[in-house]
């Protein structure tokens with residue numbers, strides 16, 4: 001066998017080993033597939049005597065928890081909450097009557113927004 005042929009054989013052998021190694025690695029990776037479990041999205045709306053509290057419990061928990069309202073800046077004014085609630089209806093598709101909007105907005109701004117007692121104390 002010439003030196004050149006010998007070299008070509010060895011390279012081919014290394015190639016096969018590399019392919020087998022890659023297949024083995026993929027096999028190992030799928031055996032260690034990540035199992036990610038997120039905490040349940042169950043944040044509840046803060047209880048209140050305001051009539052909007054009952055309404056948000058009826059109308060706002062179908063798609064997501066109270067986590068989104070909780071995450072909004074505490075300085076958010078009434079107009080922001082009104083726009084947000086309207087957005088949930090259109091385009092997002094929430095099913096509630098337009099007449100229910102003012103009470104929900106009132107509850108939201110006084111519980112999570114600029115009109116909450118804590119926000120008033122900061123002024």
Ligand code: HEC
Nearest residue numbers: 056059060062063068069072084085088092093094095104
């Ligand atoms: C039909 C499903 C649905 C209902 C019902 C619903 N939402 Fe949402 N809400 C969404 C979607 C979709 C988003 C956007 C999520 C995103 O951007 O990842 C969202 C986001 C939000 C946010 C985050 C701010 C923002 O502008 O995106 C707030 C606050 C919020 N919703 C409040 C409410 C309140 C209050 C109600 C009840 C009046 C409500 N949602 C009802 C679907 C809904």
